[in-house]
Structures are given as structure tokens and as C-alpha cells.
Amino acid sequence: MNRDFYSKLIFEHSHPGRQGYSLPRNAFAHVELPAGLTRQGALDLPEVDEPTVVRHYTNSSNNNFGVDTGFYPLGSCTMKYNPKINEEIAADPVMARLHPLQPASTCQGALEIYYTLQQALSEIGGMSEFTLNPFAGAHGELTGLMTIHAYHDSREDWGRTKVIVPDSAHGTNPASAAVCGYQIIEVKSLADGTVDVADLKSKLSDEVAAVMMTNPNTVGMFEKSIPEIAEAVHACGALLYYDGANLNPMLGVARPGDMGFDVMHINLHKTFSTPHGGGGPGSGPIGVRKGLEQFLPNPRVVKLADGTFDVVCEESALGRVSMWLGNFTVEMRALAYIMSLGSEGLMKVGPLAALNANYIMHHLRDLYLLPIEGPCKHEFVFDGLIDKSTGVTTLNVAKRLLDFGFHAPTIYFPLLFHESLMIEPTETETKETLDRFIEVMRQIAVEAKENPELVNSAPHNTPIAHPDDTEAALHPVVTYKEL
Amino acid sequence: MSLHRYLPQTEQDIAAMLADCHAKALDDLYCDVPTELRLKQPYDLPAEMSEKEVRDFFAKMRANCSTLTCFGGAGFYDHYSPAVINSIISRSEFLTAYTPYQPEISQGTLQYIFEYQSMMTALTGLEVSNASMYDGATATAEAMMMCVAAARKKNRVLISATVNPMVADVVRTYARYHKVTLEVIPEKDGVTSVEAFHEMMGAGDVAGVIVAAPNFYGIVEDYTGWAEYCHERKALLVMNCQASALAAIKTPGEWGADIAVGDAQSLGMPLNYGGPYLGYMCTTKALIRKMPGRIVGATKDEKGNRVFVLTLQAREQHIRREKATSNICSNQGLMALYATIYLSLMGPKGMQDVNALSCDGAHYLAAELAATGKMQLAYADKPFLHEFLMKLAPGVTADAVIAKAMEAGIFAGVKLADDLLLIAVTEMQSKADMDKYVSLVKSL
Numbered sequence: 001m002n003r004d005f006y007s008k009l010i011f012e013h014s015h016p017g018r019q020g021y022s023l024p025r026n027a028f029a030h031v032e033l034p035a036g037l038t039r040q041g042a043l044d045l046p047e048v049d050e051p052t053v054v055r056h057y058t059n060s061s062n063n064n065f066g067v068d069t070g071f072y073p074l075g076s077c078t079m080k081y082n083p084k085i086n087e088e089i090a091a092d093p094v095m096a097r098l099h100p101l102q103p104a105s106t107c108q109g110a111l112e113i114y115y116t117l118q119q120a121l122s123e124i125g126g127m128s129e130f131t132l133n134p135f136a137g138a139h140g141e142l143t144g145l146m147t148i149h150a151y152h153d154s155r156e157d158w159g160r161t162k163v164i165v166p167d168s169a170h171g172t173n174p175a176s177a178a179v180c181g182y183q184i185i186e187v188k189s190l191a192d193g194t195v196d197v198a199d200l201k202s203k204l205s206d207e208v209a210a211v212m213m214t215n216p217n218t219v220g221m222f223e224k225s226i227p228e229i230a231e232a233v234h235a236c237g238a239l240l241y242y243d244g245a246n247l248n249p250m251l252g253v254a255r256p257g258d259m260g261f262d263v264m265h266i267n268l269h270k271t272f273s274t275p276h277g278g279g280g281p282g283s284g285p286i287g288v289r290k291g292l293e294q295f296l297p298n299p300r301v302v303k304l305a306d307g308t309f310d311v312v313c314e315e316s317a318l319g320r321v322s323m324w325l326g327n328f329t330v331e332m333r334a335l336a337y338i339m340s341l342g343s344e345g346l347m348k349v350g351p352l353a354a355l356n357a358n359y360i361m362h363h364l365r366d367l368y369l370l371p372i373e374g375p376c377k378h379e380f381v382f383d384g385l386i387d388k389s390t391g392v393t394t395l396n397v398a399k400r401l402l403d404f405g406f407h408a409p410t411i412y413f414p415l416l417f418h419e420s421l422m423i424e425p426t427e428t429e430t431k432e433t434l435d436r437f438i439e440v441m442r443q444i445a446v447e448a449k450e451n452p453e454l455v456n457s458a459p460h461n462t463p464i465a466h467p468d469d470t471e472a473a474l475h476p477v478v479t480y481k482e483l
Numbered sequence: 484m485s486l487h488r489y490l491p492q493t494e495q496d497i498a499a500m501l502a503d504c505h506a507k508a509l510d511d512l513y514c515d516v517p518t519e520l521r522l523k524q525p526y527d528l529p530a531e532m533s534e535k536e537v538r539d540f541f542a543k544m545r546a547n548c549s550t551l552t553c554f555g556g557a558g559f560y561d562h563y564s565p566a567v568i569n570s571i572i573s574r575s576e577f578l579t580a581y582t583p584y585q586p587e588i589s590q591g592t593l594q595y596i597f598e599y600q601s602m603m604t605a606l607t608g609l610e611v612s613n614a615s616m617y618d619g620a621t622a623t624a625e626a627m628m629m630c631v632a633a634a635r636k637k638n639r640v641l642i643s644a645t646v647n648p649m650v651a652d653v654v655r656t657y658a659r660y661h662k663v664t665l666e667v668i669p670e671k672d673g674v675t676s677v678e679a680f681h682e683m684m685g686a687g688d689v690a691g692v693i694v695a696a697p698n699f700y701g702i703v704e705d706y707t708g709w710a711e712y713c714h715e716r717k718a719l720l721v722m723n724c725q726a727s728a729l730a731a732i733k734t735p736g737e738w739g740a741d742i743a744v745g746d747a748q749s750l751g752m753p754l755n756y757g758g759p760y761l762g763y764m765c766t767t768k769a770l771i772r773k774m775p776g777r778i779v780g781a782t783k784d785e786k787g788n789r790v791f792v793l794t795l796q797a798r799e800q801h802i803r804r805e806k807a808t809s810n811i812c813s814n815q816g817l818m819a820l821y822a823t824i825y826l827s828l829m830g831p832k833g834m835q836d837v838n839a840l841s842c843d844g845a846h847y848l849a850a851e852l853a854a855t856g857k858m859q860l861a862y863a864d865k866p867f868l869h870e871f872l873m874k875l876a877p878g879v880t881a882d883a884v885i886a887k888a889m890e891a892g893i894f895a896g897v898k899l900a901d902d903l904l905l906i907a908v909t910e911m912q913s914k915a916d917m918d919k920y921v922s923l924v925k926s927l
Contacts, residue, residue, distance in 0.1 A: 007590075007788075010598050010827050020828035021565065023836055027914045028843035033866050037703045037733050043831040044605040050567060053827045057571045057595070057820075064591030066579030074581055081489055082579050085534050089541045091569065096753035097550040100559055102894045103885065109547030110756045123526050135617035135758070138800070138812040146660050175800035175810035179628070180660045184805045222515045253513055254520045273489075275575075277817030278592035279582040279614070279777065281759030297656070319656030323558060323620045323649040324757030332541070339540060342531030345487045347522075351509035352490055355497065358504045358512055375504070375512045399587070408585050413801070430491045431500060462587035465785040472782035472794040476771060478611050480601035483781060483789075 007063075010056050011480045014046035020053050044481070063463040065407055067275070071433050073360075075379045075410035075422025076170065076218060078248050078270035083340065086273065086333035095332070100324040104310050111309035114301045114325055117335040118285075124338075124346070125244075125264055126257025127287030131296045133326040137245055140265030140284025141176035141212075143297055143321045147263055147288060148210045148239045149180060150295040150318040157237065160209035164238075166195045168219060168414045170245055173212045182209060189416060193219035193372040193381075197228060204236040214243040215259065216250075218414040218422070220357065220376035230260025239263060247271045248426070249354045249378035252347035262289050272334035283330040297321045352427035353378045356434060360425055363438040367445035371417055378426070384419025385448055392448035392455045394419040399466070400447070400458035404440045487531070551894040552916045554848075556870045556907025557699070558619070558647045559757070560749045562727065562837070563910055568751060568824045572817055582777070582813060586792045592816060593791035596779040599823040606729040606826075607743035608736020609765035613776035614793075614814040619723065619746025620650040622762030623693065624657035625775045625809055626721045626744045629766075630691025631663055632808065633719060633773050637690040639664045641683055643675040645698035646723055654693070668692075673862035673872070674704045684716050691742075693721040696732055700905065701845075701870025702862060703732050710739030719770075726750050726763060726822070728868055730834035731842065735765070742766045751825035752818060761818035772798060775809030837910055841869035844917065845908035849873070851921045852906075857884075858924070861903060870907040872899070879927060887923050895920065 032038075048056075065072075072079035098107055114132060121130045134140040145163065152160050163177035164185045174184045185203050188196045194217065204211075211233045215223045223229070233240045242256040242264035248271045250256070256264045268274050268283035276282070288296060294316040302312055311325070325331075338346065354377050361370065361380045368382035384394045398408035398421070410422040425434060447455050459466070477483060485493045492500070497509070506512060513521075532540070553561040572578065576591055583589030583596075600612040616622040627640050640658065642651055644667050651667075658665035669679050675694055683689070692713050697703050706722075713720040719741040724732075727749035735743035748760040766774055772795065780794035800807040829837065849871050853859045857879045861872040873896070875881060881898035888895035893916070896906035908917075 007594075009594065009601075010823075011601065019830055019832060020567075021830070021833035021836075023563075023833070023840055023910050024913065026836070026840045026843055028840075028847045030839065031843050031846040033703060033732065033842070033868065036707070037705060037866060039729070039731055039734055040737055041608055041734065043730055043834060045602060045826050045829070045831050045834065047830040047832070048827055050828065053824060054567055054571065056827075057824060058574070060591045060594050061571070061574045061576035062591070063588075063594070064576040064580050065585075065588035066576050068575035068579045072581065074584075077581055079581060082575075083489060085537055087573065087578070089538070091573075092541065092545055094545045094548050094550050096564075096755055097553070097561065098548055098756040099551070099553050099555045099561065099754050099894060100757040101555050101557055101897045102549075102551055102553070103889065106549040106551060106889075106894075107756065109544030112547065113541075113544050120528055123528055135621065136811075136813050138810045139617060139621070142810055146656065149660055170812075171799075171801040171804050171807070172810050172812045174805035175803075175807045175812075178805040178807070179657075179810045181662045222513070224515045224517060227517065227520070252522065252526075254516055254522060258522075259520050275578045275817075276581045277578055277815075278580045278589075278596075278820070279814040279816035280617070281815055281818055282813055298652075319659060320649065320652040321621070321656055322653065322758075323618065323647075326757070327759040328756040330759060336537050336541065339529065339532045339537050340534070341487060341489065343526045343528040345490065345531050346528065347525050348486050348490055351512065352486075352492055352497075354512045355492070355500055355504070355509060358506070359500045362504050375506070375514065377512075398585075402585065402588055407581075407588065428489055428491065431496045459587050463590055464587055464788060464790045467586050467784045467790045467792045468782045469792055469794070472780040472792050473797070476611075476778070476794055477781040478597070478600055478771075478778055478794075479604050480598070481604070 009480055010048060011046045013048050013052050013056060016047055018047045018049045020048050020050040070405050071429060071437055072407040073409050073423045073425050074407060075424040076245055078424060078426055080273055080426035081428035082273055082275040083337060086336045089336050090329040090332050108309055111301050113332055113335055115303055115309055117331050120338050121266060121285055122287060125287040126255030127264060128290040129293040129296065130285050130287040132285040132331050133297050133322045134284040134286060135322060135327055136280060136282040137265060137267040137284045138172040138176055140286045141172055142179055144241055144263040144265050144286045145176055145180040145210060146318045147292060147295045151292055152209055159207055162207050163209055164203055164211040168217050168416055169212060169214060170243060173243060193217060193221045194223050197225045200229060201232050204232055206237060208236060208238040210239045210241050212241040212243055214246050216246050216377035219372055219381045220379040221372060222377060226259045245270060246378060249350045251350035253350045257289055262292060268330055268334040273337040274330045274333040281327045281330055283327045349427050356425040356427060356429055359434055360423060360438060364441050367442060379422055379424035381417060382421040383417040384421060385445055387449060390448040390452045392452050394421045396455045396458060397421065397444055400444050400455045402459040403461045406437060551892050552912060553894045554896045554906050555894045557897040557905055558649060559754055560907060561754055561909050561911045562749055562751055564751045564753055565828050567828060568821055571824055572820055577820060578817065583793060586790065590791060593779050595820050595823050597781060597791045599819045600779060602823060602826045603763050603765055606726060607765040608734030609743055610768045611771045612765040613774050613778050615819040616762030616764055616776055617815060618760045618762045620653035622744040622764050623650050623723050624654045626742045626764060627654055627658060627663060627691060628661055629773050630719045633770060634690035637688050639689050640691045641666050641668050641689055642693040643668045643695060644670040645675050646693060646695040647699045650723060673700050673702050673865050687716050689716060689718045691719040691721055693723060695723045697725060697728055697868050700872040701867040702865045703868055706738045731838035731868060741770060747822045750822040752821050759818055761815045761822055773808060776811050777814045840910045841908055845869040845871060848908055848917045852924060855921060855925045857927055873904045873906060875902040875904060883927060884924060887927055888920055891919055891923055893920050
């Protein structure tokens with residue numbers, strides 16, 4: 001009923017003289033900054049009352065879809081359930097008031113949380129030590145590559161200027177390597193989606209600093225040649241980096257450290273259930289094998305002989321990538337998740353995630369083109385519908401799914417196929433949800449044949465119709481003032 | 484029975500699903516994982532805890548932390564967070580959504596990011612804003628890389644010694660690996676040395692200059708002529724600004740800066756022991772295609788309604804890979820919502836009032852502390868907003884002040900040296916808190 005009214009911007013509810021705040025009385029003498037140093041221009045913020053703010057954002061939230069709303073099979077994003085107890089814990093009023101620089105003796109609980117999670121991730125990753133400081137997966141990748149850079153620097157091995165990434169890698173891999181100052185060498189994938197080991201070996205040399213891999217890779221296949229790859233990479237003096245975006249199916253099955261990886265990152269907002277928040281805050285801890293700990297970024301949390309915790313900085317560190325110890329409340333949530341599942345529960349996460357993915361794959365492969373034979377791990381990729389004569393594309397299928405109350409899968413990634421449709425259900429979905437999704441996907445395949453226009457013009461039931469992206473990019477309007 | 488409340492499949496479900504997949508056991512799904520790589524035993528981690536036990540564990544952790552009356556700043560500010568914010572950001576439609584890739588079902592996120600961008604441009608006085616970054620330090624590092632990318636063949640960047648040293652450390656780390664020559668413009672009497680700045684700009688090979696407002700000591704520096712001096716030498720001026728202060732001090736836009744970056748934690752975000760916070764970045768329209776991070780733009784849908792989408796994605800890693808403007812792949816969405824709600828509630832008047840209250844309180848406290856004779860303003864002739872550096876009298880140490888104040892649950896400030904204490908005031912500390920602090924100092 002209020003849709004039109006509340007689809008306005010908050011600026012359009014502004015009414016001069018309204019206020020939505022309260023502050024303690026100012027009991028002090030008034031001080032003015034010198035005139036040349038003060039703001040001259042008016043501050044164009046809305047003037048709104050508290051109820052209007054609440055209604056505005058409540059209504060606008062209704063135009064959003066989250067994991068709590070429905071099934072979110074977004075490939076490579078691991079959209080599992082975000083437990084409520086974790087939210088309660090992260091909203092702790094005492095932690096909320098902790099200043100990072102207040103004496104360590106007054107933050108022991110916070111430091112213990114950090115330390116405990118650090119230890120747990122080391123065990124799960126098969127690594128020697130973790131830092132939780134990086135803010136996101138891409139930030140973890142960058143920090144991991146800096147660790148590798150610092151390692152080579154410490155050996156005065158200056159000639160290693162290149163990083164190898166597979167063509168199926170997440171876009172952040174080459175981008176992080178470039179930010180870290182490396183040139184990128186791309187390695188081909190074989191028809192089965194795994195890395196071409198011969199091609200990889202031919203590209204190894206004493207100019208290579210690192211090889212970045214995702215395992216299972218972005219088509220959901222386990223890179224079974226990983227021991228051979230690790231051996232070749234180490235033989236040439238380079239290090240092997242594990243992109244932890246796809247760690248979920250490995251829980252309870254195998255550890256990156258045991259596969260021969262030297263440095264890895266973990267996306268707490270994927271594998272460890274912390275909410276994505278519409279794009280962040282995430283958290284991208286990195287772990288290293290024995291012998292690389294000294295390069296991890298400052299500051300670091302250490303446990304002292306008397307059992308207390310302290311924050312220290314080390315000379316040997318690669319530097320600082322964050323002001324303090326990362327996204328602390330995200331770390332709290334991840335630890336709560338690990339404790340809730342416990343060792344035995346975590347052991348089941350990977351296999352059940354793989355089961356859900358394989359189940360969907362098996363029930364749709366007669367209608368959607370499966371370019372790579374499974375068993376898949378946490379996710380798999382279809383190359384669009386088998387019947388290409390309908391003209392219905394992956395984009396159309398994705399948009400049609402929205403009409404049925406499902407989020408779309410990841411589309412047009414990986415770049416190995418023209419019509420990539422990447423599905424990752426996660427372990428927290430019931431069989432009934434998967435069955436309904438399968439039913440809808442099958443119905444869309446039938447519609448594509450019988451009534452392609454219905455699919456091509458989707459979505460039909462969403463809060464808005466298809467937006468004009470081209471116009472948005474050609475003539476960017478990015479603020480209220482420009483409207 | 485299912486295995487766990489987060490793992491819904493029952494044994495019967497598992498058996499039925501495996502049969503459909505032509506598999507006998509869950510292990511069959513991992514037949515391609517070499518045996519020697521397989522975990523031989525369960526993780527060496529504690530057993531499953533009930534929700535009550537998890538809650539109890541965190542209660543124990545909480546009991547080992549103390550909430551103090553906080554006069555510490557140094558880039559982290561203890562501002563009040565209105566109740567509305569927590570209520571709204573807890574809505575799972577916002578909390579549990581991914582990056583808004585599907586605009587048809589993400590207008591909630593896209594709309595508030597558009598509002599956020601509008602508010603940040605209003606605060607900074609610049610034309611465009613991205614959809615947010617991790618924090619102020621990494622945003623500043625990104626700005627440094629943006630300067631180098633925009634200048635093409637120049638890779639020298641200057642950073643003022645008055646920029647928060649933790650921010651400068653992060654910038655230095657990025658510079659080291661990104662192969663940017665980062666040089667520090669020295670300070671003189673608490674402000675950036677103009678002479679040194681001019682001298683270092685001499686050769687004309689500088690891509691960008693990074694300064695702070697207010698600076699690390701809380702001082703509001705005078706940057707008259709800095710932008711012109713940079714632009715004549717084809718360098719960009721980057722200003723690292725504490726977001727809340729921009730409602731009171733001369734803005735990057737008014738100084739003629741090209742890029743404004745910083746932390747927006749001061750816009751009502753709890754301290755939370757260092758994060759999550761919110762990095763912002765604003766720039767000119769001319770530089771929009773060089774800007775890292777997500778950007779939301781307005782457009783129309785097929786029915787002609789105004790809608791919002793992620794735009795200018797051709798700059799980003801998922802399309803450009805190693806040629807992208809940055810490796811950043813996310814925005815700090817929920818924290819941007821935090822800032823947006825905060826600024827909506829505060830409005831122009833509230834932002835003015837909160838700055839006045841902090842500024843007035845800080846000047847009161849500085850004067851009272853100086854009157855004890857135990858310390859005095861390190862840079863008495865320099866204007867400050869709500870944070871100031873105290874030079875301690877001979878025989879008084881920062882550690883002694885901090886320890887004494889702790890007796891009354893007061894965090895006295897951040898020690899910069901044995902005889903230097905950096906003190907911040909916000910609306911959270913009352914006059915009574917300040918008087919208590921002063922009396923403790925007096926008793927030293």
C-alpha cells in the first residue's frame with residue numbers, strides 16, 4: 001500500500017526543521033574554529049523524524065532478498081544459513097564499547113576470542129598459524145601474496161615477478177596479484193575443468209613467485225593432481241596459494257595444508273556462516289604453513305606464558321594491512337558457528353554440501369547442459385539449457401527463477417563456457433527446498449520450449465522490472481543531486 | 484533425526500538422495516580426492532555446544548573485558564549509536580543479502596547505497612562516491628594507487644607525517660608491494676611542513692599527495708594553496724578525513740582536493756574492538772572511471788520507473804581481472820547502511836550539534852587538564868576540533884596518567900610517547916566524567 005510513497009529516497013521525505021536525533025545537553029562554553037577552517041557550504045542531508053526513517057528503511061528492506069527470505073543458490077558465494085545466536089553474540093554491548101587501544105588487560109576476552117578462532121582455523125586449514133586481520137576474501141588474497149612476497153624478499157630472491165593463475169580462477173586472483181605488483185601468467189584448463197598440469201609445469205620457472213589455485217575449482221571439480229602440482233611448484237622455489245572461496249566442501253574431507261598449500265585465505269562470510277550484509281563486512285583470515293609465520297601482518301595476538309593475551313608487532317612482518325585486528329564482530333560470529341557445530345558437526349558440512357549439489361545436478365542434467373561430468377563438490381556449472389533452439393539464455397533462466405522466489409545462481413562465470421549457470425546450494429537446505437528448486441528449473445526448461453517469450457521477458461513478479469544497465473553506465477547518475 | 488539444527492538432512496534423506504545420485508555413501512562423492520590427502524581423524528576441536536553453552540562461553544569472554552569511559556581516539560571514536568540503527572540493520576532482508584547483483588530483488592540495498600553515496604558527497608563536497616570500502620586505512624591505500632594509475636608514468640606519492648600512523652603504515656605496505664615510492668612530508672609544530680612539501684614537489688614527478696583533516700593530533704590544518712600547487716604539477720590531492728568532522732571543518736571539495744577518503748566509523752558505528760568499520764572514497768566526476776569499488780547508479784526499468792543498479796562495472800576485477808582498478812570485490816554494505824541511517828537521523832543540524840558538543844567538551848577538558856599543571860597542550864597555537872595532544876610535565880608519565888585514570892574506569896587517552904598523550908572527546912563523555920578525570924590527574 002505504501003510502496004509508491006516509500007520507494008522515494010530518504011531525501012524526498014525531507015522537511016525543513018524535522019529532526020531524528022537527540023544529544024546530551026551541551027554544558028560547555030562554545031568554541032569556534034577559525035573562519036578559514038570551517039565548512040562553508042550547506043550540508044545537504046535530509047531532515048527527517050525518527051518514525052519516517054524507520055518506515056522508510058523497513059519498506060525498502062521489503063524490496064530485498066536475503067538468505068532468510070529464500071533459497072540462494074549463488075555459485076561460489078556459499079550462501080548458507082546465518083545463525084541467529086551469532087547475531088546476538090556479535091551485538092554484545094560490552095564489546096561494542098571496546099576501544100582497540102585501551103590497555104590489553106581490559107580486553108582479555110576479546111583477545112581470547114581472536115586467539116581461539118586463530119587456533120581453530122589453523123586446525124581446519126592444516127596450517128601453522130592464522131591472522132584474522134584481512135577484511136575480506138580479496139583482501140586476504142592480497143595479504144597472502146604479500147606474505148609470499150615478503151618470504152622471497154627475506155631470501156633475497158628478487159627475480160620472482162610473476163604469479164600463475166588458472167583461467168577458471170575468480171577474478172580477484174589476477175587482480176590481487178596485480179595490486180601486489182606481480183605480472184600474471186594464465187594456465188589453461190582441460191576439458192574436465194581441472195588445470196592442465198603440463199601447461200602449468202611448462203610455465204614454472206625461477207621467475208614465478210606463486211601459483212594460485214582454488215580447490216575444488218570454480219567448476220566444482222577437485223584438482224586431483226594437486227600433490228603433483230605442489231611438488232612441481234615447490235621444486236621451482238615458488239609457493240602455492242589456496243583461494244579459500246571454495247573451502248566449504250572440503251570441511252571434514254581434506255585440509256589445504258595437507259594438500260601442499262603454503263598460504264591460504266578463508267572467507268568467514270562463506271564457509272563460516274557470517275552474513276554477507278549486502279556486500280560486507282566480510283572477513284578473510286589467512287593461514288600459513290610452518291616457516292612463514294614471521295611474515296604475517298601486524299598487529300598479532302599472542303598468548304603469553306602466564307596465559308594472558310597481548311597484541312604485538314613484529315619487525316619481520318610484511319607490514320600492516322589493517323589498523324587493528326580485522327572485522328572483530330565477524331570473527332565472533334565465526335567462532336560461535338564453529339563452537340555450535342563442534343568437531344563432529346564440521347566434519348559433516350563438506351559432504352552434505354556436496355550431496356545437495358550432486359542431488360540438484362542429477363535431477364537437472366537431462367534438461368541443462370552439463371559440460372563436465374561429476375561427482376561435483378559444493379557446486380557445479382551448467383552451460384545453459386541443452387536445447388539451444390529456444391533462444392532462451394542463462395540470463396533469462398536466472399531472471400525467471402526470481403519469479404518463483406529463488407535467488408538466481410551465479411551466471412556467466414566461470415568464463416570457460418558461454419552460458420555458465422553456477423549452482424551452489426550449501427548444506428543448510430532441506431531436501432524439500434532442493435526438490436522445489438528442481439521442479440521450478442524443470443518447469444522453466446519446459447517454458448523455454450513452449451512459451452519462450454514468458455521466460456525471455458522475466459522477471460514478472462519482482463518489485464521492479466528489468467533495469468536499463470546501458471543507460472546507467474553511459475550517463476552515470478550516482479547521487480541524489482544529479483537526479 | 485537430522486545431524487544438527489543447521490544440517491537438516493536426516494539419515495533417510497541422505498540415503499534417498501545418494502541413491503538418486505547413484506552413490507552408496509557420502510564418501511563416493513569424494514572418490515576423486517586421493518586417499519593420502521583425506522583427513523584421517525576428526526578435527527582436534529571441542530565437541531558441539533548447545534546454544535546455551537555458546538552463549539555462556541561468550542558471556543565469560545565479555546566478563547574479561549571492561550567498558551571504560553573512553554577518552555581514546557587516534558582514529559577510533561566512541562560515538563553514540565542511535566537505537567534505530569541496530570533495529571534496521573538487524574533486518575535479515577538487509578543482513579543476509581549478498582552483493583546486489585540481481586537488481587530486481589535488491590532494490591533495498593541498491594537504494595540505500597545510492598543514498599549513502601549522495602550523503603558522502605554532501606559531507607566531502609565532492610561529486611561522486613563509491614559504494615564504500617573496508618576501512619579508512621585501506622581506502623587511503625586505494626587512493627594512493629588511484630593517483631598512480633591516473634598519472635600513468637609517475638609512481639611517487641607523498642604522505643604527510645600528520646596522517647594517522649596506523650593509516651600511514653597500511654598505505655606504506657600497499658606502496659611497498661605495488662611499487663609506489665612513498666615519501667613522508669615532515670611535520671613542524673604539529674602540522675605538515677609547507678616548505679618541505681614545496682621542496683619535495685619540485686621535480687614534478689609526484690602523482691599524488693596525501694594529507695589529513697583533522698590530522699592525527701586533532702589539529703585542523705590550513706591547506707590554502709595546496710590543491711593549486713598540486714594541480715600545477717599534475718599531482719592529485721588526497722585528503723584523509725574523519726567523516727563526522729566534515730560537517731564542521733572545511734571540506735575536501737572546498738580545499739579543491741581531488742579525492743577524499745577516510746573512515747566513517749565516527750558516523751555512529753560502535754568501536755567493536757576495531758571493526759567492522761567503513762571506508763569511504765569520494766572524487767570528482769572526471770576521475771569516476773579510475774575509482775575502485777562498486778558504484779550504484781540510477782536508471783529506469785522497463786516500466787519507466789526510477790530504479791538503481793550497480794554500474795560502471797567495467798572497472799572491476801570480475802570483468803577486467805588483472806587490469807581492474809583494484810582487487811576489491813565487495814562493498815561494506817551493512818556499514819554503509821549504518822552511516823546512511825545515522826546521517827538520516829542526524830540531518831544537517833544534528834551533525835553540527837554533535838561536532839559542537841565534542842569540540843566544546845574537548846576545549847573544556849584541555850583547559851581543565853592544563854590547569855592541573857601536570858600537562859599542557861603540545862601545540863597550543865593550533866586549532867583543534869575534538870582531539871588534542873597533551874605534553875606531560877616533567878615527572879609525569881603517560882603510563883602513570885593511564886594507570887591512575889583506570890582506577891575510576893577511565894581510559895585516559897592514547898600514549899604516543901612517555902610524555903605525550905592523545906585525548907579525544909565525543910558526546911559520550913559528560914562534564915562530570917571530565918571533572919573526575921581532571922581530579923585524578925590533579926592527584927598524581
